[in-house]
Amino acid sequence: MDGALRKLAAPYVAPGPSGVAIRTRLKQLTCADEEVLRRVGAHLGTLASGDLQARCHDGLKHDATAWAARKRELTPHSSARWAGAITRATHDQWALARRGALAHLQALEAGVRTLRHRLSLPLGAKGSKRVPGGYGNRREWHAKARRLHVLEDRLARERAAWEAGTVRVVRGGRRLARLRHQLPAAQLTEDQWRARWQAARWFLQADGESGKRYGNETIRIGPGGEVSIKLPAPLAGLANASHGRYVLTGRVAFAHRGPEWADRVAADRAVAYRIHHDPGRGRWYVTASWQKPVARTVPLAAALAGGVIGVDLNADHLAAWRLDVHGNPTGSPRRFCYDLTGTTQHRDAQVRHALTRLLHWARACGVRAIAVEDLDFTTEKTREKHGRKKRFRQLVSGLPTGRLRARLVSMADAMGLTVVAVDPAYTSKWGAQYWQKPLTSKNRRTTRHDAASIAIGRRAQGYPIRRRTAPPRTHRSDGCGHRTVQAGPEPPGREGPRPRLPGPRTRSVPPDAERKRATRTSSTVRDVRREREWVQDSLLLTD
Known part of the structure; x- marks a missing residue:
């Protein structure tokens, strides 16, 4: 970093x-x-x-x-x-x-x-x-x-x-x-x-x-x-x-x-x-x-007792993935698309329709919490900071953050679901770094937005976004060297034997090659010994 x-x-x-x-x-x-x-x-x-x-x-x-x-x-x-x-x-x-x-x-x-x-x-x-x-x-x-x-x-x-x-106020709208x-x-x-x-x-x-x-x-x-x-x-x-x-x-x-x-x-x-x-x-x-009277907020631990659904907000869709209580993604990612072009009524209807499908899926899964980012683009869409990036400024300005957040909270409350807001820092970057490639296989293509939804859900649960964490410094096999137990990029499968890696088992300095070659028995001698028959010697008879 x-x-x-x-x-x-x-x-x-x-x-x-x-x-x-x-x-x-x-x-x-x-x-x-x-x-x-x-x-x-x-x-x-x-x-x-x-x-x-x-x-x-x-x-x-x-x-x-x-x-x-x-x-x-x-x-x-x-x-x-x-x-x-x-x-x-x-x-x-x-x-x-x-x-x-x-x-x-x-x-x-x-x-x-x-x-x-x-x-x-x-x-x-x-x-x-x-x-x-x-x-x-x-x-x-x-x-x-x-x-x-x-x-x-x-x-x-x-x-x-x-x-x-x-x-300056205009009755009827400026x-x-x-x-x-x-x-x-x-x-x-x-x-x-x-x-x-x-x-x-x-x-x-x-x-x-x-x-x-x-x-x-x-x-x-x-x-x-x-x-x-x-x-x-x-x-x-x-x-x-x-x-x-x-x-x-x-x-x-x-x-x-x-x-x-x-x-x-x-x-x-x-x-x-x-x-x-x-x-x-x-x-x-x-x-x-x-x-409405201010309802008592559900404790965070009680809301996350049945898992959580992480949701990543994008310009044209909501990327969602269900996580169990241990922070592991289960099932396949879901995508709820919407079109934000046209009139205000059309855009509002598109947002409501996407949120309705998301909430119905959450209730069908038995999940009681939905994790979203607490987005605030007031300082990220200024012309002076992103003057040349006009398309980026239009993209950020077009995200329905305020409307979607208000709609989601209201509709989730009506369906008995809880909305958990998390810090949006580094969710897309770390999600793609740690989750996108391991969850991509021949039959499923994991996008950057899907990986970000996992990062959002894990942050709501209090887990780190990394798939594994490093062991304590004194518990590493090589003393104080750099070693982690991060899983490999290959797709997850059944437990099996470790792949045979060439070279020494540790990162220590290899032994002297000349001394090892001098003390090692040649392959010719081993072959001769293997071909000889074993014959028992005669026993000595004594009185």
């Missing part, structure tokens, strides 16, 4: 999900129902835009008094509960933008540090795996020097905005806003884009409230699927039920986690709802969400 190895973090059991969100379609809506939903969403969306503007204007000076003042201003135009939902959503959106600004600021600082370091090195200086080297030629050095000045100016502006508490200037490339008309933009800026979400009827007073869904909405004060004339409520014609039925949702609704426990519109399909959806 070149260089010092970094310290490895201990494996740990990933905590379960803290909330649940399920979605279903609002069907059998009449034209009047859709018109009411549009008018309510547009009215509350306008209030939400104004409240977000007021929150961004306050910046770091915002406090509980300002929050209460904003809520009092919104209450006459909607209701107390609608105003509370709008202000809480505004606060969450501002906090999210604040965290994004901090991440952008840290990325700029890392880029400036990298550029300064590389510009300080001589041209063509070699770098290491963690520290990049100098630039290849004078032309590239000059271009990076200009980029350093650009990043320094940008960093100064972002740092001043961060200290002032200024954030990507959709920029798409307005690229309609031919997106194959959209202006009317289609306008419909998407308006639907993204609507506000139709209400927080749950325990103790109230069916867990929500603003958007209420009964056990039978009846949906009723508390209309804002200016739209109270559209109500078709008592107390200013509007009851939709369609009914709701949650297929996923339906019994769990029905139990919460029957017990009047808090359930939050969000209604949104998909203009491309012309459909309305409702999302129900609620919090």
Whole structure:
């Protein structure tokens, strides 16, 4: 190994999900129902835009008094509960933008540090795996020097905005806003884009409230699927039920986690709802969400009692291998492929389908734990560090690490499985070094990713990634020489005699050849002795 190895973090059991969100379609809506939903969403969306503007204007000076003042201003135009939902959503959106600004600021600082370091090195200086080297030629050095000045100016502006508490938020999404200037490339008309933009800026979400009827007073869904909405004060004339409520014609039925949702609704426990519109399909959806109590984490030893399945995340598939309690791979490796091209919904469906197959296989094997890498590519996909490796940066950026980790933890918790997170350092390198060649035979080709899954599983179990370990120094046959009991690269087979190796049995200095040849009986004498017959001598008879 070149260089010092970094310290490895201990494996740990990933905590379960803290909330649940399920979605279903609002069907059998009449034209009047859709018109009411549009008018309510547009009215509350306008209030939400104004409240977000007021929150961004306050910046770091915002406090509980300002929050209460904003809520009092919104209450006459909607209701107390609608105003509370709008202000809480505004606060969450501002906090999210604040965290994004901090991440952008840290990325700029890392880029400036990298550029300064590389510009300080001589041209063509070699770098290491963690520290990049100098630039290849004078032309590239000059271009990076200009980029350093650009990043320094940008960093100064972002740092001043961060200290002032200024954030940049676009209700409806910045990507959709920029798409307005690229309609031919997106194959959209202006009317289609306008419909998407308006639907993204609507506000139709209400927080749950325990103790109230069916867990929500603003958007209420009964056990039978009846949906009723508390209309804002200016739209109270559209109500078709008592107390200013509007009851939709369609009914709701949650297929996923339906019994769990029905139990919460029957017990009047808090359930939050969000209604949104998909203009491309012309459909309305409702999302129900609620919090779950923090479950007690299963001990690591109990989770690994039945073995573990090591999983290696790649750009187009999941490589998995089952390991027994002793860290030995059993059976054949499995591969669960997915395609991350296309729309967001398609990519999300591909990830869910691959994880579903993985979890079903784990449950069929009787394994209760799945080991994955605790990946974090925030420092490994910067442009300044891997400027020329554009394909590598795209590959790393395309890995669904966050989405897959959240999906895996949630789905595994629903199936009673445990997710063990391990340190990702050297798993691919050491797995290929110690496991890829020994497990490759004529009938099975072991890939580097399969070997990495074994390394991940063994690290979760607390075993070293090496197949064998060296004996104590004083127990080696040659005293203090270098000797290990590492298995050979040939495929494993039955126990048999050791192969006859030419030469001395030990690594000591061979004896003197001349002295050995002088004391050794020649082969001719041995042949003559072998051909002679044995004759017993006559016995001497004495009195």
